[in-house]
Amino acid sequence: MDTTVPQRFVVPIGPQHPALKEPGHFEFTVDGEQVTGASVRLGYAHRGIEKATEGRNWVQNLYLLERICGICSHVHATAYCLGVEKLAGVTPPPRAQAIRVLVAELERIHSHLLWLGVAAHEAGFDTLFMYSWRDRETVMDILEALTGNRVNYSANLLGGVKFDLTSELTDKIYKGLELLEERTYQYVDVVTSDATLLQRTRGVGVTTREQAEQLGLVGPTARASGVERDIRVEAPYAAYPDFPVKVVTATAGDLEARFVVRLQELFEAYRLIRAVLEKLPPGELQARMPRKIKPAETVSRVEAPRGELFYFIKSNGTDQPERIKVRTPTLCNLASVCVLAVGSQLADVPMILAGVDPCFSCNDRMVTVYSGDTDHTQWTWKQLRQYGIDYYRR
């Protein structure tokens, strides 16, 4: 062994680690408490969903794709439905579009409150963690009352939605929002004034506007650095043209700004939900969808709680898709962790990691890079499965 090379002290975070709720592997080279290098390896939760869609029909895929993410399942279904509807030339009724927005915003509330708890826990502030998750139950109850499920609500159908709003449900939502709004004011107060929390968030993991644009950050992570990027505003989908969104941004780009942006977005979500409930258009819930879709391709973009969610959908004239490609916001944001971690304290790394609100199993993909003109073969499900088994056996 060459003794002249200084030995590197690597602290592994993952694949199994208390800071991570899902498997991902990060290696941080440290010098004392200072981080001098960072690398990321993903793919521990690859499930082959994209490939699996090719063997199922359009309706079955709706249920499969909804299970890509356990936190933002509704936006996945919405992105898929909007894309397939575009391909089939079907316009869902306005009432269905409004209900899609309603559920999407409720989901955003639940996702942001969940993040608040996780981030507080990473900072060692367990009281805030417990409180925010207790209040999150309010919105979970609302979602359960609306759709019958706490996660994977299954609210969407191709061409519409599955359920209607009743006056009791509306009352329940109004009541829940009132409580949540009051609590959110308190959280904003805590994250902007608590001295010990500010020591861990203010000026930590600062992402400048240039960096954010260079790294292609999306969602609240980008908005905290002053990048006004929100699909709901840039390319309004579903009922967002009728219910315009105000983009919340901050300029500091540090962890505190990310806390503030996400909490301010909660207020925006409360306002949107109230607007939708007040002006819910009357009418049908579902438009008729054809079983087969003629060959075409389309792109569908929606704003998930974590940022831009991108779907590419290609049909081939049968009742099954030719190809579905999903890019989740976490993939865009993860690169920033490796950049920001270098030069920061080891203690801040879990905070920086949690700051982008990572969701690993959603973003794990398999990519094969062909060099030159090698044959472009198509893999079968069986081959892919065998490849996965061999990959992990190594």
Added chain:
Amino acid sequence: MNAIQDLLTLMFFPGGLFVLALGMSYEWIDRKLMARVQNRVGPRWFQPYADIAKLLVKEEVIPADSNRLLFIALPILALAGALTAALYVPLAGFDPLYSFKGDLIVTLYLLSLLTVCTGLAGANTTDRFSLVGATRTLTQLFSYEAPFLLAMLGPAVAARSWQINEIIADADGQWLLIVQPVGFVVALIGLLGKLEIAPFNAPEAETEIVAGALTEYSGRGLALFRLGRHVELVVGLTMVAAFYMGGVSGLPLFVLKTLLLLLILVGIQSLVARLRIDQTVGLWWRWGTLLVLAQWLALVIWEGVQA
């Protein structure tokens, strides 16, 4: 007969088993109060006993590349240190079992033994989380130990004695926290650092370094370290209550005063986020040490003027 009586005192009451039981009860109160503050249900009263019993019967895994002897001996030494320290303080309102000139210093060093053992235990393995945790444990030791010692010396200077029961007798039921507020606050917060609880829990920050120095410990070793910490909680509370809150003569007064202190500790714990290790060191050396040193100097001068 004297030997048997000594043995009983050491093993069962008020030393030994009684101290352990007391420690676990206080641990339960701490966890329960914390849970209630955080809007949780919290553990039932026997949870710490069940935890320890479970750990004691579980297999202890000794890492291949650590020193076997040290790995087994360190938890025993840590618990022994804490239990010995308990003999010199007025536990549960009784007079200290043993007393001699200078026992205050011995007790303080015995209390540090747990932290030193934890640090060594972390450094004994090659686990990366343990090594970072050990570094942090020892760094933290150097930051709070001096101010904590000075805070404990405040009452000693006022009493012109290094003997615990003489210091308590000299105070004669007066609450020293009124004349030495800085010492009281530093002692109380130093206790948080000693026990590695929030905001000074960087050495075992689970979201960064899993369980810190004790990551490789399981079974009996972990049980002994935890018992040591439970005992230290009681001993620490007893010392602060005895020195700064007018003594703890009698069981009811002891319970009342130590629980009051515990309530304050829980309040601090639940209201703060974790400090980074550099922030911990900064806090102690920029504020804690200087303030307590200033008060200590003032005390010495006051005593000199009076004499």
